[in-house]
Amino acid sequence: MDNREDEKLNPIGSLIGSYRSRSAAPAFDVLRPWKAISSNNIYIIYLSILLFAFYAFSRHGFNGIALSTSLIASVPVGVAIAFFETQSQEYRRKHRRNSFWIYLVYRTFRLVFWFMTLFFFIMLLVMWLKINTYETIFPHRLYDFFGTRKLFEFLGLALIISLVSNFMDELHRKLGRDAIYNLVLGKYHRVKQEERIFMFIDLNHSTDIAEAMGEMKYSHFLQDYFYDISEPIARYFGSIYQYVGDEAVVTWPFQKGIKFSVCLRCFFAIQKQIKRYQNYYEKTYGMVPAFKASIHGGTVVVSEVGKYKSEIAYHGDVLNTTARMLGKCHELESELLVSAAIISQVELPKYLNADEMGSFQLRGKQQDVGIFSVYMNTDKLAVSRKKLLLFKKKKQSKK
Numbered sequence: 001m002d003n004r005e006d007e008k009l010n011p012i013g014s015l016i017g018s019y020r021s022r023s024a025a026p027a028f029d030v031l032r033p034w035k036a037i038s039s040n041n042i043y044i045i046y047l048s049i050l051l052f053a054f055y056a057f058s059r060h061g062f063n064g065i066a067l068s069t070s071l072i073a074s075v076p077v078g079v080a081i082a083f084f085e086t087q088s089q090e091y092r093r094k095h096r097r098n099s100f101w102i103y104l105v106y107r108t109f110r111l112v113f114w115f116m117t118l119f120f121f122i123m124l125l126v127m128w129l130k131i132n133t134y135e136t137i138f139p140h141r142l143y144d145f146f147g148t149r150k151l152f153e154f155l156g157l158a159l160i161i162s163l164v165s166n167f168m169d170e171l172h173r174k175l176g177r178d179a180i181y182n183l184v185l186g187k188y189h190r191v192k193q194e195e196r197i198f199m200f201i202d203l204n205h206s207t208d209i210a211e212a213m214g215e216m217k218y219s220h221f222l223q224d225y226f227y228d229i230s231e232p233i234a235r236y237f238g239s240i241y242q243y244v245g246d247e248a249v250v251t252w253p254f255q256k257g258i259k260f261s262v263c264l265r266c267f268f269a270i271q272k273q274i275k276r277y278q279n280y281y282e283k284t285y286g287m288v289p290a291f292k293a294s295i296h297g298g299t300v301v302v303s304e305v306g307k308y309k310s311e312i313a314y315h316g317d318v319l320n321t322t323a324r325m326l327g328k329c330h331e332l333e334s335e336l337l338v339s340a341a342i343i344s345q346v347e348l349p350k351y352l353n354a355d356e357m358g359s360f361q362l363r364g365k366q367q368d369v370g371i372f373s374v375y376m377n378t379d380k381l382a383v384s385r386k387k388l389l390l391f392k393k394k395k396q397s398k399k
Helices: 003-009 011-020 043-060 064-087 089-095 100-128 148-175 177-185 206-213 215-235 254-276 278-285 317-326 378-398
Strands: 192-203 239-244 247-253 291-305 311-315 336-339 352-360 369-376
Touching: 043 064, 043 148, 064 100, 064 148, 100 148, 192 206, 192 215, 192 254, 192 317, 206 215, 215 239, 215 247, 215 254, 215 278, 247 254, 254 278, 254 291, 254 336, 254 352, 254 369, 291 317, 317 336, 317 369
Parallel strands: 291 336
Antiparallel strands: 192 247, 192 291, 239 247, 291 311, 336 369, 352 369
């Protein structure tokens, strides 16, 4: 039996073989914009400032010294907690299928511990510098900090930060940050037009995978896949509009999406994210997810729909065109197809190439649509990695 017949009979096996034959992902990832604090955790800093200011007001009223010292303490505490929360995403990935209450108790305990520890060290620094703590939020003596009343006051502050932080985190995760603000503010209570970019991401060979794995295992596979692609989407300022079966629809405001080519870079960052967990997928499911995508943008109609369980909905030719382009990926043998309307607006990063595939009359369209295939230039990536290694070697030799 030749290899082609074997691939037809065992598509999952052929997929596994193709992924195992690929080289491992490089240690340095130029597509991942590492951040100390995620944009989803910035609100923790504002929350810390607000609660410290409220505490200072409740103790000393409108006192400039008390309010200013609350700001001095709240900013580093808020920044540190937001930093730790950003860096602890890996824990959530490993334990997200545990009971929600277990995770909630763990996260609450962690936030309270960080809050109390950080504030304690700031207080020690203030005392070491012999700063007058009269009319400030800091205790006058170390003993006062451990006094029953003071301890419970600061524990109360820590618990409020933790509970509000957990609540906001779950809302952001369930509904999306933009969706919450838009629904609360009633931004789309009336029908509006907006310029937006859409990316449709579709899992390859999903029918074959579902048949080979079975319903339960395939559902866990999709859970992991959608969870892992969410991080790079958020890092590149995208919002997940919908999950449709094995397909995800991502959207950006037009100007935000074309700035620094984030809508294109996002796709390759998702590929890097999946490669990062390649061993996990192979060990757990016997294969690594592969996917294709299409990107297009233009004017869409947006409105809030539904009396119960309201949501923000987008309508227009842009979505239909993007969906039709996705169907061309297999025919044109491309992992990412981008419309000429987007390519003409973005400045391609050096590590990306765009080949013109031609103009096509897509189903339901009267006018032809120009389509480009976008892919990574591995040669330029190799050069950038060599430069980085040389720079590190020079730095080490100087030391």
